[in-house]
Amino acid sequence: MSHGAQAKPATARKSQALSGTVRIPGDKSISHRSFMFGGLASGQTRITGLLEGEDVINTGKAMQAMGAKIRKEGDTWIIDGVGNGALLAPQAALDFGNAGTGCRLTMGLVGVYDFDSTFVGDASLTKRPMGRVLNPLREMGVQVTAADGDRLPVTLRGPTTPTPITYRVPMASAQVKSAVLLAGLNTPGITTVIEPIMTRDHTEKMLQGFGANLTVETDADGVRTIRLEGQGKLTGQVIDVPGDPSSTAFPLVAALLVPGSDVTILNVLMNPTRTGLILTLQEMGANIEVLNARLAGGEDVADLRVRHSELKGVTVPEERAPSMIDEYPVLAVAASFAEGTTVMNGLEELRVKESDRLSAVADGLKLNGVDCDEGEASLVVRGRPDGKGLGNASGAGVATHLDHRIAMSFLVMGLVSEHPVTVDDATMIATSFPEFMGLMAGLGATIEGGND
Ligand code: S3P
Numbered sequence: 001m002s003h004g005a006q007a008k009p010a011t012a013r014k015s016q017a018l019s020g021t022v023r024i025p026g027d028k029s030i031s032h033r034s035f036m037f038g039g040l041a042s043g044q045t046r047i048t049g050l051l052e053g054e055d056v057i058n059t060g061k062a063m064q065a066m067g068a069k070i071r072k073e074g075d076t077w078i079i080d081g082v083g084n085g086a087l088l089a090p091q092a093a094l095d096f097g098n099a100g101t102g103c104r105l106t107m108g109l110v111g112v113y114d115f116d117s118t119f120v121g122d123a124s125l126t127k128r129p130m131g132r133v134l135n136p137l138r139e140m141g142v143q144v145t146a147a148d149g150d151r152l153p154v155t156l157r158g159p160t161t162p163t164p165i166t167y168r169v170p171m172a173s174a175q176v177k178s179a180v181l182l183a184g185l186n187t188p189g190i191t192t193v194i195e196p197i198m199t200r201d202h203t204e205k206m207l208q209g210f211g212a213n214l215t216v217e218t219d220a221d222g223v224r225t226i227r228l229e230g231q232g233k234l235t236g237q238v239i240d241v242p243g244d245p246s247s248t249a250f251p252l253v254a255a256l257l258v259p260g261s262d263v264t265i266l267n268v269l270m271n272p273t274r275t276g277l278i279l280t281l282q283e284m285g286a287n288i289e290v291l292n293a294r295l296a297g298g299e300d301v302a303d304l305r306v307r308h309s310e311l312k313g314v315t316v317p318e319e320r321a322p323s324m325i326d327e328y329p330v331l332a333v334a335a336s337f338a339e340g341t342t343v344m345n346g347l348e349e350l351r352v353k354e355s356d357r358l359s360a361v362a363d364g365l366k367l368n369g370v371d372c373d374e375g376e377a378s379l380v381v382r383g384r385p386d387g388k389g390l391g392n393a394s395g396a397g398v399a400t401h402l403d404h405r406i407a408m409s410f411l412v413m414g415l416v417s418e419h420p421v422t423v424d425d426a427t428m429i430a431t432s433f434p435e436f437m438g439l440m441a442g443l444g445a446t447i448e449g450g451n452d
Contacts, residue, residue, distance in 0.1 A: 007425035009397050010407070010437075010450035012414025014387075017260030017308070018443040024248045026051035026241035027269045028432050029174070029202050030299075032101050034239050035060045036109060037210050038079035039068030040087065040185070043236035047077040049267075050241050054431045055099035062106055065090040084234045085186050089115035093153065096121045098354060098402060098431045101175055103152070104133045105203075108179030111137045111156035112186050118155045124354050124402035126152045133179040136167045140183055164189040164230060172322040172349060174199035177226070181207065181214075187230040195224040199322045200273040205298060210234040242269035242301045246326045247433045249277055250408045251443060253334045255306040256286050257416040262307050263443055264291075270300040276324025277331060278304075284311040284338055311338035313383055318346035325349055328379070329361045329409035336370045336390065337416060338383035348377040355401035364398035364410050368421055391419030398423045404432050415445050426450030 031051040036059060038045030050056065060070050060077075067088035069080040082088065087110055094117065096103035103119055107130070110117045120126075131150035138144055141159035146152070164187050167180045177193050181203055184191025198218075204226060207214050213229035248268045255263035270293065278288055289305040311334060316324075324331070328350055335342035350357040362374035369390045371382040384390055391414060398410045400423050407423045414421030426449065429436050437450050 005427055008427050008450055009422055009424050010411060010426035011395070011420050011422040011448050012411040013420045013446040014417065015258055015415040015446045016444050017262070018251070018255050018258050018445060019262050020443045021264040021266060022251060022439055022443065023266045024243035024268060025053070025433060025435055027244040028053065028055060028246065029101065029200055030206070030241045030269070031056040032059045032105065033202055033206050034241060035063050035070070035079070036105060037206055037234065038236060039063030039066070039070070039081050040084055040109065041081040041210050041234035041236045042083040043081065045079040045081060045236040045239065047079070047239045047241065048075055050077050051244060051432070053434055054097055055102055058095065058097045058099055059102040059106065062090070062094040062096070062102065065092065065094060066110060079236070081236055085231060087113060089113070090117055093118040093120045096125060098122050098124055098428060100125060100128055100354070104130070104175040105178050105182055107133050107137065107154070107156060108182035109185070111142045112140055112158040112162040112183045114158050114160055116155055116157050118153060120153045122402065129352055130154055132171065132173060132176050136165060136176070136180045137183060139163070139165045139167070140187060162187040164191045166192040166194065168194040168196065172197040172199050174203070178203040181226065181228050184228040184230050185212070189230055191228045191230060193226045195226065197319070197322055198222060198224055198273060200271065209237055209298060240297050242296060242299055243267045245269050245274045245277070248304070249327045249330045250412050250436065251440065252288070252304065252306050253330045254412045254415050254440065254443070254445060256281065256309050256311065256334065257337050257412070259308050262305070265304045265306065267301055268304055270302045272300070273323050276320045277327035280314065280316050280320065280324065280331060281334065283314050284334070285309055286311060310385065313338045313340035313342040315343040316345070321346040321349070326405060329357055329405050330412060332361050332365060332379060332381055333409050333413045335381035336365060336383050336413065337385055337387055339385050340383060342381045342383065344379045346377060347379060353403065355403035355406060357403065357406065360399065360401055360403060360406045361409070364406065367396055367398055368392050368410070368413060368417060387417045389418060391417035391421050393419040395420070395422050400425050400428070402428050404428045408433065408436055411447055414447070
């Protein structure tokens with residue numbers, strides 16, 4: 001695992017216009033779920049376009065450790081699932097590396113089984129709060145052994161018969177919603193999740209696709225009630241994973257910022273729970289053309305043509321945060337080159353990502369000369385459209401704290417700032433976007449170091 005390996009710094013320098021057409025690797029959220037649901041369902045699941053990042057591969061290994069048969073033939077991943085309710089007890093701890101999604105969703109998936117399952121991860125994942133998933137599992141009758149503060153390593157043991165619950169998700173988190181629903185798959189009766197603020201809905205859509213009896217009702221205030229009937233049959237599916245909008249964000253913002261750029265990004269997932277960044281950038285004046293919008297495998301997909309644009313600062317509506325939660329670091333970079341001030345509120349969840357992303361972003365911006373203020377749950381960035389003085393002439397590196405999105409965001413910054421931008425480590429980019437360096441170089445970006 002790269003995050004256990006030696007750190008490799010990388011430096012990005014002011015680049016020529018970016019141009020070309022690229023295809024972004026598969027969506028991470030859908031890839032995790034494809035391995036999980038394929039591994040659980042009866043019969044065969046065939047997946048193309050899967051993200052082969054370390055995070056997703058760890059989820060695949062966990063499913064194999066619980067009985068799923070997974071192999072790759074050509075471009076297709078083929079999974080023979082165990083059948084709902086028939087996961088095997090893992091013989092060793094399940095190591096999720098850097099991946100919160102893999103770890104938290106699998107806790108739900110297997111935690112209610114009447115055997116022990118143990119969860120471990122890297123230094124980043126070990127610091128992240130697991131109580132948000134462990135608490136509803138406790139209500140369902142799961143016995144939990146965890147390190148202080150409900151941190152990893154965690155061992156779960158389900159009861160003989162889990163209790164179905166009605167759970168109101170206390171924070172905007174698709175991982176928590178999903179963990180409860182997945183626990184409900186092996187629980188008799190109806191498990192209900194109430195989601196006051198809508199988050200990405202891949203679990204709901206995909207479970208329905210696999211044949212689960214799952215309904216969603218949305219009231220006049222937008223509060224969603226999701227009901228899942230437990231112990232139903234899931235049947236293997238054919239899945240073509242669309243490109244990850246969160247990975248798309250990096251070449252997209254780079255193309256907006258580097259003068260003269262014209263980049264087309266193919267096959268991007270446009271599920272409305274994921275497109276907050278595109279909307280925000282368009283409000284900032286970004287020239288992003290949505291081409292060939294289509295429906296593929298039940299998801300909205302499109303190609304994006306992105307041209308260099310003069311951006312202006314905006315106030316990002318707080319309620320938009322869940323639909324762009326992973327994109328704030330790169331939005332902050334875009335804001336650093338916008339005319340005027342960009343205000344981002346409602347960012348409390350950023351503090352519990354792969355790093356405390358709010359302080360990691362603010363520290364990195366300051367190190368590279370950006371005028372910004374970090375609040376408890378907010379970030380204010382005052383931009384410099386000409387990039388003058390931005391970057392770090394002394395070569396001091398941004399502390400990435402094992403966070404792939406911090407590393408990629410600041411490498412994008414270096415493509416347009418006056419001085420180069422260095423990140424202290426780029427190896428963990430492989431958790432979500434192993435092709436990043438090659439793809440950016442192919443567009444004309446100057447980035448040295450990292451995994452080269
Ligand atoms: C994810 C949910 C989000 C997101 C993460 C992927 C998912 O996390 O940040 O990258 O696939 O369910 P939270 O549930 O913590 O918001």
